[in-house]
Amino acid sequence: MPLALLALAIGAFGIGTTEFVIMGLLPEVADTFDVTIPMAGYLVTGYALGVVLGAPLMTVLGTRISRKRMLMLLMGFFIVGNVLSAVAPVFGLMLAGRIVASLAHGAFFGIGSVVAADLVAPEKKAGAIAMMFTGLTVANVVGVPLGTLVGQQIGWRTTFFVVAALGVVGLLGVAKLVPDMPRAEGVRLRHEIAAFRNVQVLLAMAMTVLGFGGVFAAITYITPMMTHVTGYADGSVTWLLVLFGLGMVVGNLIGGRFADRALMPMLYTSLSGLAVVLALFTLTAHDKTASAVTVFLIGALGFATVPPLQKRVLDQAAGAPTLASAMNIGAFNLGNALSAWLGGLVIAAGLGYTAPNWVGAALAASAVVLAVVSSALERRTGTDSRIVTGAAPEPARATAAHH
Numbered sequence: 001m002p003l004a005l006l007a008l009a010i011g012a013f014g015i016g017t018t019e020f021v022i023m024g025l026l027p028e029v030a031d032t033f034d035v036t037i038p039m040a041g042y043l044v045t046g047y048a049l050g051v052v053l054g055a056p057l058m059t060v061l062g063t064r065i066s067r068k069r070m071l072m073l074l075m076g077f078f079i080v081g082n083v084l085s086a087v088a089p090v091f092g093l094m095l096a097g098r099i100v101a102s103l104a105h106g107a108f109f110g111i112g113s114v115v116a117a118d119l120v121a122p123e124k125k126a127g128a129i130a131m132m133f134t135g136l137t138v139a140n141v142v143g144v145p146l147g148t149l150v151g152q153q154i155g156w157r158t159t160f161f162v163v164a165a166l167g168v169v170g171l172l173g174v175a176k177l178v179p180d181m182p183r184a185e186g187v188r189l190r191h192e193i194a195a196f197r198n199v200q201v202l203l204a205m206a207m208t209v210l211g212f213g214g215v216f217a218a219i220t221y222i223t224p225m226m227t228h229v230t231g232y233a234d235g236s237v238t239w240l241l242v243l244f245g246l247g248m249v250v251g252n253l254i255g256g257r258f259a260d261r262a263l264m265p266m267l268y269t270s271l272s273g274l275a276v277v278l279a280l281f282t283l284t285a286h287d288k289t290a291s292a293v294t295v296f297l298i299g300a301l302g303f304a305t306v307p308p309l310q311k312r313v314l315d316q317a318a319g320a321p322t323l324a325s326a327m328n329i330g331a332f333n334l335g336n337a338l339s340a341w342l343g344g345l346v347i348a349a350g351l352g353y354t355a356p357n358w359v360g361a362a363l364a365a366s367a368v369v370l371a372v373v374s375s376a377l378e379r380r381t382g383t384d385s386r387i388v389t390g391a392a393p394e395p396a397r398a399t400a401a402h403h
Helices: 004-024 026-033 042-062 067-087 091-102 105-118 122-153 156-177 189-197 199-219 222-230 236-259 263-284 288-304 306-316 322-348 355-381 394-402
Strands: none
Touching: 004 026, 004 042, 004 067, 004 091, 004 105, 004 122, 004 156, 004 222, 004 236, 026 091, 026 156, 026 222, 042 067, 042 091, 042 105, 042 322, 067 091, 067 105, 067 156, 105 122, 105 322, 122 156, 122 236, 189 322, 199 222, 199 263, 199 288, 199 306, 199 322, 199 355, 222 236, 222 288, 236 263, 236 288, 236 306, 263 288, 263 306, 263 355, 288 306, 306 322, 322 355
């Protein structure tokens, strides 16, 4: 595997860390700016919405310049956003910093996946992409817990300075190690947009919003839930986040293993299990051991949905999957934003810190319903419903699928 993949993995590590570390630092940030926990939750919501908007915008921009330059530009946004968050004197400026950093997220993983695949032989493409995404999963096992510990012991601003420094390392790595790949020829935006005429693509993205949204309904407010309800000390949240990250790694491996074999059954199992576990979290949150096991299961079941959902979108958007793929990453974050907002609403309504678990369970259950509808629609049509952009000649179509 070429060293360029290490640069991409470092970038993915930094992005994963900055996305998730805020959840372990919400009380500290709220105290600094004298805002409520639900208000501080907008730092999660704002980041997620920035990914939703930034994924298509940056991906479209990425078709106009070389991939290497685009990756460097994205890491530049990431660095500036995290520095702005670290130095923000008021809450609004920190929120702006989070949004700036979020603009790098969706397009980095979308374009980075293509670059990773192009760096190796055809039979090694999946391994190359997986190596880049390893940075994201390791971030949840190492980066997020360490960032939370640093933020609680030294100060949350230090955490964001460190994350920005990771971005600098990633930027230098891309500049030094990633070859200068020219932008793809023959790419047409209309071919990418055509995929969204397929109802199965839209259903898959809706499943993504609701399914992964269920995870974030609970995890966004894990710190106040575990400290006020379960009775954990503030420092214990670090290890709970390690458990969550380990669950994500395990779930990702399981989801990836079975997505090619039985995609829809895998979705039924993971989404249904997620809904049940989130509902039970309302009860298990009152016991330290049971809550720790539940946090691991939420990570595992939540991330077990990621490979099949991403594959579902790519399969159904055949011929022009790049924008659809980036948009699905945005859909994950739209779910994060929706669930963080809804979780904040039920807490603000006085229903307690465990109430977001019911929100998450309802969202995951809704995703199961959509999965059943999607399968039923596919069986009823009895045909391959994938969009193939017939407007493009064969060479251009192939190029569009890999830009």
